Amino acid sequence: MIRHHLSDALLMGYSAGQLPEAFNLVVASHISMCDECRARLESFDAVGGALLESSLDDVVETEQAVGGDSLAATMARIRAGGDQLRKAQPAPRRQGILPGPLARYVGGDLDAVRWRPVGGGVRQAILPTDRSASARLLYIPAGAGVPDHGHQGTELTLVLQGAFSDSTDRFGPGDIEIATEVDEHSPVAEAGVDCICLAATDAPLRFNTLLPRMLQPLLRI
Amino acid sequence: MAGGMTILTGGTGNAENVETGEWVAEMLRVARDSDEEAFAKLFGHFAPRVKAFLIKSGTDGALAEECMQDVMATVWQKAHLFDPARASVATWVFTIARNRRIDILRRARRPEPEDLPWGPEPEPDQADALALQQESKKLGQALKDLPDNQRELIEQAYFGDMSHGEIAKVTGLPLGTIKSRIRLALEKLRQSMT
Known part of the structure; x- marks a missing residue:
């Protein structure tokens, strides 16, 4: 049962195509696990559709006018086949605990993840996204904690397996935590199953103890 | 053509008919019968809107024309994926235009979610x-x-x-x-x- 969902701002940003790649990945992964947010996304797509429908209402110029040979040119494209058209990529498939979009970034299931230790038994794997934000998988052994940290920007954390708790609440599989710069939190994984999360941030994390802070540039977090 | 969408195709046959769900009948004719006349009607309505959307997003006129044709060709090719129980035609065209805009303006990559385990039903x-x-x-x-x-x-x-x-x-x-x-x-x- 998913209790923590995407915000309207994230859904509108994803619908409009305005989010950094790392956030898009978290949103697409959550929607793959959550029918409620999928339906909410589609209602934000409907806002985009309504804006498209009315996009001529306030246009007086003729720049957008479509030429008389435009339809013929489009039909010619269609008859020429897929060459100029983007090849349709099949929708991504789930791989074990990894939602389809995430599995595509990892290049397989959990076995394909190249973990790096970051101390305290915690491991992470940076995912290849553009630099506007960063995404990584986090592996937190059951009962272990992630070093206390605050944020300069927004941090999204999607639980894939296990659960963690911090001062705000408990987060289980499919739950998403949206932490802003005012939040300082120390997530601790629940006893039992090791916790695996997808996390994305649009600013470097800052750790509150000296050693992790010195390591931060090396760890690219 | 199948009679399954008689509510949607009924009335005057005028695509502007609000009762029927705008442009749904034309989309289904393109999907089922590769009906070029229905596509021409869709094109007449949506091509200028897609182009205006691309221009408002910062694309210049010539590139917007090129991309609009690409978007409308995708509408033809993916017509069978349109599901009138999930989206209006305008919404569906918007998602195609948005994805194309992300490509041409080199915006951040936007991974898609998994599909629902079922696709559009043959008779919505x-x-x-x-x-x-x-x-x-x-x-x-x-x-x-x-x-x-x-x-x-x-x-x-x-x-x-x-x-x-x-x-x-x-x-x-x-x-x-x-x-x-x-x-x-x-x-x-x-x-x-x-």
């Missing part, structure tokens, strides 16, 4: 489709009824170049009717998805 549920189409219409009217400054902000969120933080300010506004319409659209979608 008429009541679901009609309800969804009517909700979409009302959502459009609610957007038009917003105060100019609020509507402009939403347009900027979809057409312009807004950061996540700026969009959070937009969704934090008291948008009244549009928010309740989004919630209603959500209810309809949830019914059609379960």
Whole structure:
């Protein structure tokens, strides 16, 4: 049962195509696990559709006018086949605990993840996204904690397996935590199953103890 | 052509007929019969709108024409994936145009979610489709009824170049009717998805 969902701002940003790649990945992964947010996304797509429908209402110029040979040119494209058209990529498939979009970034299931230790038994794997934000998988052994940290920007954390708790609440599989710069939190994984999360941030994390802070540039977090 | 969508194709046959769900009949004719006449009607309506959307997003005229043709060709090729119980034709065209815009303006890559385990049904549920189409219409009217400054902000969120933080300010506004319409659209979608 998913209790923590995407915000309207994230859904509108994803619908409009305005989010950094790392956030898009978290949103697409959550929607793959959550029918409620999928339906909410589609209602934000409907806002985009309504804006498209009315996009001529306030246009007086003729720049957008479509030429008389435009339809013929489009039909010619269609008859020429897929060459100029983007090849349709099949929708991504789930791989074990990894939602389809995430599995595509990892290049397989959990076995394909190249973990790096970051101390305290915690491991992470940076995912290849553009630099506007960063995404990584986090592996937190059951009962272990992630070093206390605050944020300069927004941090999204999607639980894939296990659960963690911090001062705000408990987060289980499919739950998403949206932490802003005012939040300082120390997530601790629940006893039992090791916790695996997808996390994305649009600013470097800052750790509150000296050693992790010195390591931060090396760890690219 | 199958008679399954008689509610949607009924009436005058005029695509502007509000009762039938706009452009749904034409989309289904393209999907089922590769009907070029139906496509020409869709093109006449959506091509200028897609082009205006691309120009408002910062694409110059020649590139916008090129991309619009690409978007409309995709509409033809993917017509079989359109599901009138899930989206209005305008919404579906918007998602194609948005994805193309991300490519051409080199915006951040946007991974897609998994598909639902089922695809569009061969004979979409008429009541679901009609309800969804009517909700979409009302959502459009609610957007038009917003105060100019609020509507402009939403347009900027979809057409312009807004950061996540700026969009959070937009969704934090008291948008009244549009928010309740989004919630209603959500209810309809949830019914059609379960």
